Amino acid sequence: MKMNQHPHPDDERLSALAAADDDARSDAALRAHVSACDRCRGVVDELTSLRTHLAAMPDLVPPRPIRIVLPPREAAPAGFAQLVRRLFAPALAAGATLAIIGGVGLSSSSLGLGGAASVPTSAEAANEARIDIMASSVAEESVAAAAGEGGGAGGVAAASDGAESRSSTIEAPSAGSDDASSGDPEPHTGVFPSDGATGSSGTPWLPLFVAGVALAGIALFLRFAVVPRAG
Amino acid sequence: MPEPTRPSTAPRTAPMEGEEGLIARARDGDGSAFTQLMQHYQSACYGLAWRLLGDADQAADAVQDAMLHAYNAIAKHRGGQFRSWMLRITANASYDILRRAQRRPSVALPDPEEGEAELPDAGAVDPVAESDRAAMYTALEVALRHLPEDQRVAIVLCDVYGMDYNEVASSTASALGTVKSRIHRGRLRLRELLSEHRELFGP
Numbered sequence: 001m002k003m004n005q006h007p008h009p010d011d012e013r014l015s016a017l018a019a020a021d022d023d024a025r026s027d028a029a030l031r032a033h034v035s036a037c038d039r040c041r042g043v044v045d046e047l048t049s050l051r052t053h054l055a056a057m058p059d060l061v062p063p064r065p066i067r068i069v070l071p072p073r074e075a076a077p078a079g080f081a082q083l084v085r086r087l088f089a090p091a092l093a094a095g096a097t098l099a100i101i102g103g104v105g106l107s108s109s110s111l112g113l114g115g116a117a118s119v120p121t122s123a124e125a126a127n128e129a130r131i132d133i134m135a136s137s138v139a140e141e142s143v144a145a146a147a148g149e150g151g152g153a154g155g156v157a158a159a160s161d162g163a164e165s166r167s168s169t170i171e172a173p174s175a176g177s178d179d180a181s182s183g184d185p186e187p188h189t190g191v192f193p194s195d196g197a198t199g200s201s202g203t204p205w206l207p208l209f210v211a212g213v214a215l216a217g218i219a220l221f222l223r224f225a226v227v228p229r230a231g
Numbered sequence: 232m233p234e235p236t237r238p239s240t241a242p243r244t245a246p247m248e249g250e251e252g253l254i255a256r257a258r259d260g261d262g263s264a265f266t267q268l269m270q271h272y273q274s275a276c277y278g279l280a281w282r283l284l285g286d287a288d289q290a291a292d293a294v295q296d297a298m299l300h301a302y303n304a305i306a307k308h309r310g311g312q313f314r315s316w317m318l319r320i321t322a323n324a325s326y327d328i329l330r331r332a333q334r335r336p337s338v339a340l341p342d343p344e345e346g347e348a349e350l351p352d353a354g355a356v357d358p359v360a361e362s363d364r365a366a367m368y369t370a371l372e373v374a375l376r377h378l379p380e381d382q383r384v385a386i387v388l389c390d391v392y393g394m395d396y397n398e399v400a401s402s403t404a405s406a407l408g409t410v411k412s413r414i415h416r417g418r419l420r421l422r423e424l425l426s427e428h429r430e431l432f433g434p
Contacts, residue, residue: 054371058240058278060282062273068265068299070262
């Protein structure tokens with residue numbers, strides 16, 4: 001029953017209309033023909049009724065209950081998994097917040113913006129070459145101070161840190177800032193200046209940052225590595 | 232040859248009360264919650280598998296495969312109707328069995344009137360009051376079994392279980408146009424096969 005051989009549309013088009021397919025519903029010629037043709041309207045009605053009955057066919061009860069043998073699953077206990085799932089988002093949010101606050105605080109301190117005791121030496125801080133020189137002098141001071149103090153273990157460690165700071169432009173600003181406090185008559189302020197300069201000594205930024213990163217990391221690890229099925 | 236066991240009909244499975252909680256527990260590895268879900272939906276899954284495969288043992292195998300797959304994949308279930316999700320898995324498992332059996336798409340199931348086929352006991356729910364309805368469903372089951380396999384699979388997935396054309400195409404690894412054509416031809420063939428039972432299919 002092709003269109004060019006028969007005035008009626010193809011029956012598959014009538015089936016599409018019975019199923020309310022978009023292309024058939026939007027076919028104005030098809031709809032006009034069906035509305036005017038008793039035969040085609042009858043086919044569409046029968047197919048529509050057939051679809052209704054098919055969609056209402058009942059389920060079938062298996063003659064024997066289906067046996068389900070569940071394989072062992074390497075999942076965390078349900079209670080633990082639920083706990084992890086419940087706490088994941090708050091823990092991640094708290095960790096991220098702490099890390100951001102700590103990071104911002106650290107940045108501010110290292111730039112001399114946040115620490116009340118730091119001396120603003122922006123011109124010096126901007127000059128990397130000079131900072132490197134200052135870092136060198138701090139290292140030398142550290143060695144001298146350590147020697148003058150009898151070579152305690154902490155002093156040696158600090159001297160090593162200072163020496164390493166020569167090759168690190170990241171640590172150099174810290175040493176440069178310390179240089180401002182090296183004018184302090186207390187020798188120890190010259191030996192351990194880098195701690196104070198990074199803002200971690202007496203300020204909570206570094207512990208805050210570390211705690212935030214750790215919290216977020218633990219939350220991510222538990223959620224996606226330990227109980228990945230937790231949803 | 233022993234008389235094959237005939238499945239009886241049951242009303243279409245509705246969602247369970249507290250289903251979301253059971254799904255969440257099953258997702259967290261609670262085997263008893265998962266088992267409850269499977270017991271509830273086994274008739275829906277079995278009906279689909281039986282209509283696709285036409286064999287009780289193969290249908291049971293398909294449902295078992297589907298349940299194991301569901302157990303391993305339940306973490307991927309993201310809301311929506313659990314019944315539809317299980318039916319899609321069952322359709323895939325059944326179609327895998329069809330492909331493994333290397334049946335040719337043009338071969339219809341054995342003629343149920345020859346006595347070799349198993350037909351559901353359509354009157355099992357209410358054999359007296361529902362006799363006309365039972366006769367209608369029996370006629371539908373017989374007519375479905377006379378369809379070529381490719382048309383039957385498409386009709387069962389689309390018209391009986393409500394999958395859209397894209398889902399049927401995905402489950403049967405077929406092109407969208409091919410699926411539409413199978414469904415339309417299958418409907419028209421069903422209409423012919425049921426022409427003797429028009430009184431059962433009145434408006």
